[in-house]
Amino acid sequence: MERLQALQEWAARQLGGDGLDIAPASADASFRRYFRVTAKGRDYIVMDAPPAHEDCRPFIAVARLFGEAGVHVPEVLAQDLDQGFLLLSDLGHTTYLSALNAADRDPAVARELYLASNDALIRIQQVSRPGVLPEYDRALLTRELMLFPEWYVAKHLGVAMNEQQQAILDVVFERILANNLAQPQVWVHRDWHSRNLMVSDPNPGILDFQDAVYGPITYDLASIYRDAYIEWDEEQQLDWVIRYWEKARAARLPVREDFGDFWRDFEWMGAQRHIKVLGIFARLYHRDGKDGYLQDMPLVMRYLRKVCTRYDELKPLLALLDALERREVQVGYTF
Numbered sequence: 001m002e003r004l005q006a007l008q009e010w011a012a013r014q015l016g017g018d019g020l021d022i023a024p025a026s027a028d029a030s031f032r033r034y035f036r037v038t039a040k041g042r043d044y045i046v047m048d049a050p051p052a053h054e055d056c057r058p059f060i061a062v063a064r065l066f067g068e069a070g071v072h073v074p075e076v077l078a079q080d081l082d083q084g085f086l087l088l089s090d091l092g093h094t095t096y097l098s099a100l101n102a103a104d105r106d107p108a109v110a111r112e113l114y115l116a117s118n119d120a121l122i123r124i125q126q127v128s129r130p131g132v133l134p135e136y137d138r139a140l141l142t143r144e145l146m147l148f149p150e151w152y153v154a155k156h157l158g159v160a161m162n163e164q165q166q167a168i169l170d171v172v173f174e175r176i177l178a179n180n181l182a183q184p185q186v187w188v189h190r191d192w193h194s195r196n197l198m199v200s201d202p203n204p205g206i207l208d209f210q211d212a213v214y215g216p217i218t219y220d221l222a223s224i225y226r227d228a229y230i231e232w233d234e235e236q237q238l239d240w241v242i243r244y245w246e247k248a249r250a251a252r253l254p255v256r257e258d259f260g261d262f263w264r265d266f267e268w269m270g271a272q273r274h275i276k277v278l279g280i281f282a283r284l285y286h287r288d289g290k291d292g293y294l295q296d297m298p299l300v301m302r303y304l305r306k307v308c309t310r311y312d313e314l315k316p317l318l319a320l321l322d323a324l325e326r327r328e329v330q331v332g333y334t335f
Helices: 002-015 057-068 096-102 107-126 138-145 147-157 163-182 219-225 234-250 259-286 294-310 312-324
Strands: 021-027 033-039 042-048 076-080 085-089 185-188 213-216
Touching: 002 021, 002 033, 002 042, 002 076, 002 085, 057 076, 096 107, 107 185, 107 219, 107 234, 138 147, 138 163, 138 259, 147 259, 163 213, 163 259, 163 312, 219 234, 219 259, 234 259, 259 294, 294 312
Parallel strands: none
Antiparallel strands: 021 033, 033 042, 042 085, 076 085, 185 213
16 A cells, blocks of 8 residues: 555656546556556556566666657656656557457457557567567577476476476477577567557557567567467468568568468467466466466467477477376377
8 A cells, every 4th residue: 555655646746736536557467557547637557566576667668669660659758767656648448359359359340450460560570670679589488488397287287297298398399499599580579469459549559568579570470369368260360460471571571481481480489479378377376376367278278289280390299288187188209
């Protein structure tokens, strides 16, 4: 309560008024909290990012970079880094996810939103350059993958892998890393999905970009079209990804010349992300007591299993998943 009171007092000083209306706007999977404040008939967002757990500086830096790229991000109106407070412009109340669900996933609504997402991604990628954002390098990709055995397998499933199983996982992880690291590099939002894109003018309003990196060009596409929170059939995914690929080529972005190669990269990048996400969702539950993500695990696992069935190099992971989840039908391990 003391921190909330300090936040209210700080916001009041920035906005020149007392007794501001303040209400929770959203929370995410971190320690950050967001509040909507109304002052003089206008809404603002106040971010509360406790300095002991969060650093506001990457958010400020990436907001500037993405804003310069011409996409719609919150404007940073005031900051107090010592307290971990930011005053931001408000991008509205409606996420892509809530709009799509409210429209009963109407194809016309979905097309408008997702093609706007493609355009925004391309604008960000066009101004990408190395040496500005942290690299999505082998070390970071590996740390993400290792969340899976630590939190999903050991904590969530309660399984201790034997040496053979660990060896299989190591081989598959190495194959995934080899693909990911060979992909062309651009700026990567790193959590580009339907809960972090807002219906706004212009579309999309973009949130939660503070962890942006310089990495594989398919990562953000895999995040949104293999979204943990909403599922589209593969024919629709293909349509939107092809449309992105065509526009990216026209914009001279470093996408693969052959769409089949690009789609393979997209699927393998999705495998890396979904392995990571399963670990993150398990950690959020077992470490942080956040059970809301458990309901999203089955979709993430379906994505991962489907990709593993398509590529011989990933099939050992499918057999391993069967064994770890104690499915009745188990397949022999092969490298």
